[in-house]
Amino acid sequence: MDAQRAELCALEAEVAVLRRACDELPVPWSETSRIQKLFQEIHPSDSAGGESSEDLRSRVGRLESELAFLNTVTGISIRNYSKQTEDLTSTEVTEKNIKKVVQKYRLSGNCHMVTFQLEFQILEIQDNESLSSVITDLNIIMEPTEYPELSEFICRAEERRDLFLFFRSLHFFVEWYEYRERTFKHFKEKYPDTVRLPEGACSRCMSICSASRPGFELVIVWRIQIDEEGKVSPKLDLLTQVPQRALKLDKSRVVETAPLSFRSLLRVLGIEAALESLIRLLCAENH
Amino acid sequence: MLMTRTHLLRFSFFCRMGVLAHLERLEAQVTESRTKSAERQRARAEGRALGARIQKLRRLRDELRAEVQWRRASVKASTASVQPDQTAGMSEQDVLERRWEHAKAMLQAYRFTGLSGRLTSHGVCVRISTAFEEHLLESYFVDLVIQKPLRILRHSVPVFIPLEKMAAQHLQSDIRHFLFSLCEHLNAYAGRKFQADRLQGDFAAFLTGPLRRNALCSLLSFTYRVDSGAQSVTFSARLLYEDLTVTLPTRVTVACEGTEALSCSWEHQRASHETLFSTKPLHQVFASFARKGEKLDMSLIS
Numbered sequence A: 001m002d003a004q005r006a007e008l009c010a011l012e013a014e015v016a017v018l019r020r021a022c023d024e025l026p027v028p029w030s031e032t033s034r035i036q037k038l039f040q041e042i043h044p045s046d047s048a049g050g051e052s053s054e055d056l057r058s059r060v061g062r063l064e065s066e067l068a069f070l071n072t073v074t075g076i077s078i079r080n081y082s083k084q085t086e087d088l089t090s091t092e093v094t095e096k097n098i099k100k101v102v103q104k105y106r107l108s109g110n111c112h113m114v115t116f117q118l119e120f121q122i123l124e125i126q127d128n129e130s131l132s133s134v135i136t137d138l139n140i141i142m143e144p145t146e147y148p149e150l151s152e153f154i155c156r157a158e159e160r161r162d163l164f165l166f167f168r169s170l171h172f173f174v175e176w177y178e179y180r181e182r183t184f185k186h187f188k189e190k191y192p193d194t195v196r197l198p199e200g201a202c203s204r205c206m207s208i209c210s211a212s213r214p215g216f217e218l219v220i221v222w223r224i225q226i227d228e229e230g231k232v233s234p235k236l237d238l239l240t241q242v243p244q245r246a247l248k249l250d251k252s253r254v255v256e257t258a259p260l261s262f263r264s265l266l267r268v269l270g271i272e273a274a275l276e277s278l279i280r281l282l283c284a285e286n287h
Numbered sequence B: 001m002l003m004t005r006t007h008l009l010r011f012s013f014f015c016r017m018g019v020l021a022h023l024e025r026l027e028a029q030v031t032e033s034r035t036k037s038a039e040r041q042r043a044r045a046e047g048r049a050l051g052a053r054i055q056k057l058r059r060l061r062d063e064l065r066a067e068v069q070w071r072r073a074s075v076k077a078s079t080a081s082v083q084p085d086q087t088a089g090m091s092e093q094d095v096l097e098r099r100w101e102h103a104k105a106m107l108q109a110y111r112f113t114g115l116s117g118r119l120t121s122h123g124v125c126v127r128i129s130t131a132f133e134e135h136l137l138e139s140y141f142v143d144l145v146i147q148k149p150l151r152i153l154r155h156s157v158p159v160f161i162p163l164e165k166m167a168a169q170h171l172q173s174d175i176r177h178f179l180f181s182l183c184e185h186l187n188a189y190a191g192r193k194f195q196a197d198r199l200q201g202d203f204a205a206f207l208t209g210p211l212r213r214n215a216l217c218s219l220l221s222f223t224y225r226v227d228s229g230a231q232s233v234t235f236s237a238r239l240l241y242e243d244l245t246v247t248l249p250t251r252v253t254v255a256c257e258g259t260e261a262l263s264c265s266w267e268h269q270r271a272s273h274e275t276l277f278s279t280k281p282l283h284q285v286f287a288s289f290a291r292k293g294e295k296l297d298m299s300l301i302s
Helices: A002-024 A031-040 A048-053 A056-074 A091-095 A148-160 A163-190 A244-249 A254-269 A271-282 B005-080 B092-113 B163-171 B175-202 B264-279 B282-301
Strands: A076-087 A099-111 A114-126 A131-141 A205-210 A213-226 A232-241 B115-119 B123-132 B135-145 B151-155 B219-228 B231-240 B251-256
Touching (some): A002 B005, A056 A076, A056 B115, A056 B175, A099 B092, A163 B005, A163 B092, A163 B123, A205 A271, A213 A271, A232 A271, B163 B175, B251 B264, B264 B282
Antiparallel strands (some): A076 A099, A114 A131, A131 B135, A205 A213, A213 A232, B135 B151
């Protein structure tokens, strides 16, 4: 009872300190409120026809606000862009009223922590009825070692010349990547003695070991997969390291079936709760 | 023997005394144990209440820790995004014109990400571009009013795309997720429609009947003829796209039209067609049929 009361006092004190710290820090803007603030800073134009009367400064301001908005909304920041046009319309083609133009583009920027460089060509054919645009070449230049989970997907996107798919899947990949980073970091901070991140902050795996049970280690490998259609999903696996003596005692083959049981646990509890329960399992004696 | 009356009385008195005393003792015992157990229960309840309070406080402390960390990180991130001035030595007009050209170019560049937009007097009009592999297809727009809460004023999204559902789930809390989800749905729809249109347009010669499809292009059914030398078999195919964010079907059935049982080689073809339709875009499958047909013709000539 005394130990409990002591803990209660300590917790109350800690909560009071954290509350004060929270009050001193500003509330970060959510995406939506940031967009609202950005929008409030713009002086809307009077009408579409009023552009000539606006001075350069306000026009520039408006364009840059549009850019800031797009940056916030897409999560993509474009640094460099260049365009080269080549007119392929030959004289005989002109007689049939068909126009052929090739546009060459260079684009570079980043989506959060992923930097990209693109070179692509678009062939535009305009005839009497319609305008068709086809990407005839796509080169995606990225550092192959930085994000190895992306390399297969990049090859496929280049083969299919699917530029929009590249950006869409990149966005979802970044979302999952940052979620994985946040989750592992959270557990590392909550259980500093039990949890290790072998590859550092952007680790793809998290290892759990207990000082009171040396020789036992649980490793959770969290891969981010991009399938044939460009859909991004997480894939988590459990690896166990158990001393020989303990394996011999394991009559009901708990260790052997652990990876499968982990998959079921994930389905039932979700990622965070499943990881938390595994950590609690091994560090039960520490508390 | 001579138990006198007084003796008897005294005896019974002492007996009664003994019994009474015993009863009293028993009663005292019961009361004592009742009080003791009541005390124990109180102590246990107190202990449980303490335990529960401790759990609550632990959770609160964890949440507050996370909040403080998040706020600290956000302060760091926002102060880091201030950029140094690179335009020393240029006239103000030049600087402005440079910024104007640069901003215009960047806005054009955003069209290639699939998501672009322009500001309006009430908010922003987002433009979602679609493509299927290398073919750039139609664009859709969503006109957003930037107020608390965000709402959609106008849009050109087809009615069979679950726009309201997506907006209800994500628009207020995570506008980016809302737009990218919408992007996924629209691109997948445009891709399915493109494949169906190409089948009807470029490969009509193979079809023995009309291509039946729903507006969402998530259910296609058609009959087609396959020639192999002198023989010719009509197959009926049904493609079901249960996942609205992809352009390949999730369930394919290819059956033989007609009542005769298929020979081994035709059964093999039927099964391979099922696999082809599940793994390759529709019009590309028919393009490969066309190429095979050409090869066969060549062999007949020589």
